[in-house]
Ligand code: PRP
């Protein structure tokens with residue numbers, strides 16, 4: 001796959017180890033949910049090492065007073081793409097407990113694979129926030145591109161997108177359609193099958209998170 005300036009693919013051994021368990025068809029729903037959260041926390045730590053809005057705070061230690069950078073109040077919004085993105089929210093909240101959460105509902109039409117929006121509720125002032133958009137699966141890229149379009153229509157200017165598994169087609173589509181959005185993917189898979197599923201992938205992330213078929 002072509003390299004894109006706005007795409008980071010993690011090759012971290014801890015993340016890869018957890019992805020191996022996540023892929024396994026025998027992994028239980030409980031363990032799957034926990035792994036999605038844990039991987040998201042590891043990704044967030046790495047992905048947010050620059051660009052997060054910070055302010056200087058004065059702190060009095062037992063010895064003296066110092067200036068310390070802290071994450072700015074009310075500066076971050078987490079936006080999961082429903083349903084599967086919901087599974088990643090706690091993983092980001094572990095590191096940014098005060099982040100507000102917006103929701104974008106999208107499902108893929110099974111025939112056309114085109115995303116359909118069915119819900120959108122975003123926090124007040126989202127246009128001035130640092131937005132972390134979440135979806136574990138980046139397949140054709142249609143859902144991610146439409147969700148980013150929607151965020152931009154609401155005035156968002158600072159968007160990062162995190163996916164756990166990405167197909168080359170989806171990564172290329174998001175990277176080229178939205179060059180201003182930084183995309184983080186934990187692992188790059190081989191291709192999509194004729195039904196738009198990622199290979200080798202992990203199956204349907206929403207179904208495995210929520211126990212549906
Ligand atoms: C899955 C997944 C993404 C989308 C990715 O959602 O969670 O949102 O497909 O595919 P794309 O890159 O080709 O758009 P799905 O439509 O199955 O909805 P669900 O999360 O409610 O199961």
Ligand code: URA
Pocket residue numbers: 084137139196197198199201202203204205206
């Ligand atoms: N959505 C999923 O949940 N899995 C895929 O492989 C593709 C889209």
